Amino acid sequence: MKIKNVEFVRSAFNEEQYPKDNLPQIVIVGRSNVGKSTLINTVLNRKNLAKTSSRPGKTRGINFYLINNKFYLVDLPGYGYAKVSKEMKKQWAHNIEIFLNTSKNLRHGLFLIDIRRNPTEDDFLMINWFKHKNLPFTVVLTKADKVNKSEAQKAVEDIRKIFNIKQEEVITFSALEKIGVSQVLSIFEMYA
Numbered sequence: 001m002k003i004k005n006v007e008f009v010r011s012a013f014n015e016e017q018y019p020k021d022n023l024p025q026i027v028i029v030g031r032s033n034v035g036k037s038t039l040i041n042t043v044l045n046r047k048n049l050a051k052t053s054s055r056p057g058k059t060r061g062i063n064f065y066l067i068n069n070k071f072y073l074v075d076l077p078g079y080g081y082a083k084v085s086k087e088m089k090k091q092w093a094h095n096i097e098i099f100l101n102t103s104k105n106l107r108h109g110l111f112l113i114d115i116r117r118n119p120t121e122d123d124f125l126m127i128n129w130f131k132h133k134n135l136p137f138t139v140v141l142t143k144a145d146k147v148n149k150s151e152a153q154k155a156v157e158d159i160r161k162i163f164n165i166k167q168e169e170v171i172t173f174s175a176l177e178k179i180g181v182s183q184v185l186s187i188f189e190m191y192a
Helices: 036-043 086-102 121-132 149-163 181-189
Strands: 006-012 025-030 062-067 071-075 106-114 137-142 170-172
Touching: 025 036, 025 086, 036 071, 036 106, 036 137, 036 181, 062 086, 106 121, 106 181, 121 137, 137 149, 137 181, 149 170
Parallel strands: 025 071, 025 106, 106 137, 137 170
Antiparallel strands: 006 062, 062 071
């Protein structure tokens, strides 16, 4: 798929701010600092579209990006570690829950996990939510350049077994080495 047009539409902090059209939505979820913004910038070939930081918790609202005027890529705030107040974390969790439970246009989830880390309880909750809703999702193991090929293959197999998912539902991704970019673009193509 060729990315011709990318528009940052808005950062929404409540339901009234979500786009009102019926375009399909692909949502990106994962822990804080897992590489969601980096994946967006790499796959869309835009250097600073999504703001990145070494400090967890950079994404605070639900960010909507319109891709080729065909679908939205929706970037949710990360869960888990972030240097923000408990009240802010509760607000993020509430906003994420509202979005996931009210969006009628959600078509696919890109579920990001750092290839070097074990899934957390929050990761299991999120995967189970997608399974319960019968929504297609793909686990994207980020930062694949940080491990060798055999470690990456083992991580894929471990995740597949842990979440009881098919081989094609797990991909490795590296922004540095451009690993996994074509697979993510293939997912986008299904909704374009």
